[in-house]
Amino acid sequence: AAGVIQSPRHLIKEKRETATLKCYPIPRHDTVYWYQQGPGQDPQFLISFYEKMQSDKGSIPDRFSAQQFSDYHSELNMSSLELGDSALYFCASSPRGQMNTEAFFGQGTRLTVV
C-alpha cells in the first residue's frame, strides 16, 4: 500500500542556507501536517494544510514557510538555517477530520545544520 513519502531522507546544510523538504501524502488524503522532532524530544506541530489552504499553525518560526500544491503534495521551506533547526521533520497525511484515526506519518527527513 502507498505510504506518505518524504524527500529527501537526509539533508545536511550549513548555517544561513535554505532547505526545502517535500511530502507526498497518501492518495485521496487531502490534509497534510508537518511536525518537528528534536533529538530526544516529542514531535512538535508546525503547520497543516487542507485543500491547499493553511488550516492550522503551531510553533513554526517565521523563517519557515510551507504550502500545499494542487496535487496535494506539500513543501516546507526553511531559510536562514540555524544549528537549532537540526531535527527530524515528519509529514503526516489524513482524510479531512480524521487525524486521530486515519493519520499516517512519513519516515521523516533528518536535517542536520552544521
Add this chain to the structure above:
Amino acid sequence: GNSVTQMEGPVTLSEEAFLTINCTYTATGYPSLSWYVQYPGEGLQLLLKATKADDKGSNKGFEATYRKETTSFHLEKGSVQVSDSAVYFCALSPPLNFGNEKLTFGTGTRLTIIP
C-alpha cells in the same frame, strides 16, 4: 489548552515481563486518544486508538482503555518481546473540529526489552 503527560523513561524490562506506560491528558470536551510507536530510525506508526470514553484500543498484544474519570489512557502489554523495544508516544486529538484536529504528543517513553 490540550496537553499529554506521559510516564518518563527510559523503561527497561526483561522479556515476557508485564508492561505499563502511564499517560494522562488535559483537554476540553471529548478528545480522541492514541499511542504511536517509533522504532529506531523510523517514522511514527499508529499503534492503537480510542475515540470515546470506555473504548479499548488494542493491537499486537498492546491495549489501552480510555478512562474519562481519571483522564488516562495507559498502555499495557502482558508479555513484552525484544522486538517491542522502541519509543512510545501517547497522543491526543481534540474533538472533531475542522481545522484543529492536530495531534498533541506526550514526551515519549523509551522502552528497552532485554532477553
